[in-house]
Amino acid sequence: MLLLDIGNTNIKVFEKGEIKRFDLKSFSFPKEKFYYICVNEDFKEKIEKLPNSVNLEGKFSLKTKYRGLGVDRAVACYGVFDGVVVDAGSAITVDLMIDHEHQGGFIMPGLSSYKESFANISSKLICNLDEEITLDRLPLKTTEALTYGVIKPIVCVIKEWAKDKKIYLTGGDAKALFKFFENCVYDEKLVFKGMQKVIKEIEC
Amino acid sequence: MLLLDIGNTNIKVFEKGEIKRFDLKSFSFPKEKFYYICVNEDFKEKIEKLPNSVNLEGKFSLKTKYRGLGVDRAVACYGVFDGVVVDAGSAITVDLMIDHEHQGGFIMPGLSSYKESFANISSKLICNLDEEITLDRLPLKTTEALTYGVIKPIVCVIKEWAKDKKIYLTGGDAKALFKFFENCVYDEKLVFKGMQKVIKEIEC
Numbered sequence: 001m002l003l004l005d006i007g008n009t010n011i012k013v014f015e016k017g018e019i020k021r022f023d024l025k026s027f028s029f030p031k032e033k034f035y036y037i038c039v040n041e042d043f044k045e046k047i048e049k050l051p052n053s054v055n056l057e058g059k060f061s062l063k064t065k066y067r068g069l070g071v072d073r074a075v076a077c078y079g080v081f082d083g084v085v086v087d088a089g090s091a092i093t094v095d096l097m098i099d100h101e102h103q104g105g106f107i108m109p110g111l112s113s114y115k116e117s118f119a120n121i122s123s124k125l126i127c128n129l130d131e132e133i134t135l136d137r138l139p140l141k142t143t144e145a146l147t148y149g150v151i152k153p154i155v156c157v158i159k160e161w162a163k164d165k166k167i168y169l170t171g172g173d174a175k176a177l178f179k180f181f182e183n184c185v186y187d188e189k190l191v192f193k194g195m196q197k198v199i200k201e202i203e204c
Numbered sequence: 205m206l207l208l209d210i211g212n213t214n215i216k217v218f219e220k221g222e223i224k225r226f227d228l229k230s231f232s233f234p235k236e237k238f239y240y241i242c243v244n245e246d247f248k249e250k251i252e253k254l255p256n257s258v259n260l261e262g263k264f265s266l267k268t269k270y271r272g273l274g275v276d277r278a279v280a281c282y283g284v285f286d287g288v289v290v291d292a293g294s295a296i297t298v299d300l301m302i303d304h305e306h307q308g309g310f311i312m313p314g315l316s317s318y319k320e321s322f323a324n325i326s327s328k329l330i331c332n333l334d335e336e337i338t339l340d341r342l343p344l345k346t347t348e349a350l351t352y353g354v355i356k357p358i359v360c361v362i363k364e365w366a367k368d369k370k371i372y373l374t375g376g377d378a379k380a381l382f383k384f385f386e387n388c389v390y391d392e393k394l395v396f397k398g399m400q401k402v403i404k405e406i407e408c
């Protein structure tokens with residue numbers, strides 16, 4: 001079974017338990033049957049027309065009062081009964097699930113956006129994030145101050161909502177955030193697990 | 205007495221208790237004596253050469269272990285004995301003062317940077333921040349989710365460091381953040397008050 005998660009900048013392909021990433025611009029869509037979700041407006045119409053494609057959007061219903069929830073967020077949450085779902089990609093989305101019901105969520109810029117923002121503000125703020133950063137004391141130099149100013153607010157707000165609930169981290173920057181949480185699982189297949197659950201339901 | 209705070213995009217002029225903002229590109233420097241601080245590398249040399257200018261950088265010493273603290277942050281802190289100093293401009297700087305000693309601090313992108321970041325990530329994330337946002341419940345639609353994702357992490361991390369200390373808010377976006385803190389003063393003259401303190405000391 002072939003699953004595609006089509007984002008704004010790249011495509012993730014899931015097959016035989018493995019995820020492969022491709023650049024959206026140079027990607028050739030497969031000839032065999034595939035299931036997909038797509039948040040990229042420019043690609044939606046094109047893919048919908050392919051006779052071997054099955055769009056999972058609209059094929060499942062996440063219990064929520066949220067209006068306009070992206071299908072990628074919805075499907076990642078769909079596989080989670082209880083906990084905080086964090087997808088750290090080009091944007092970082094945070095969604096709270098309680099008893100298989102979505103309680104709401106929010107969106108922050110992705111980690112790489114912060115770096116760009118700093119560079120646009122001042123040449124003095126051009127830096128790479130410091131991977132060794134510690135969050136339990138205040139920074140005492142600029143590279144620390146910038147990394148802390150990116151990571152700490154994100155960690156702080158996620159922890160405030162998570163409390164003692166489990167945090168499910170997925171997406172390209174999940175690994176960079178993982179070490180700052182205690183009750184946390186890193187699951188790069190979270191979206192695909194949600195998709196598999198939907199497929200199982202619609203094909204039963 | 206004429207005071208100038210020269211930033212990356214504009215100049216703030218303080219005279220007779222009033223602050224005026226000017227675009228850096230079209231600003232004509234005054235002919236009379238003025239005191240200034242400058243974080244803009246492109247302008248430093250030019251202003252230093254003016255015979256009527258007095259650079260306050262290097263004329264005061266903030267007690268701190270921080271290396272490379274910007275003079276604007278240092279001077280804002282210089283006038284504060286105890287509390288958290290937040291300067292919400294093109295970047296948002298947060299610094300902790302205890303017993304007139306600087307304990308460290310960090311830097312986040314300014315509010316307008318977040319809006320730009322979202323727009324760069326996806327056309328679906330283009331939005332104006334929702335001024336009516338409430339932070340005590342999870343968002344249930346995209347405009348709320350984006351505003352919350354900007355404001356809440358900033359508020360969260362500042363509160364964590366402030367605890368029961370007073371928060372001193374200054375800078376162009378201070379007003380947008382003010383309502384989210386309890387023990388908070390909004391003081392648009394904070395940097396100039398620090399400058400006045402330095403001038404008083406060096407001219408005594």
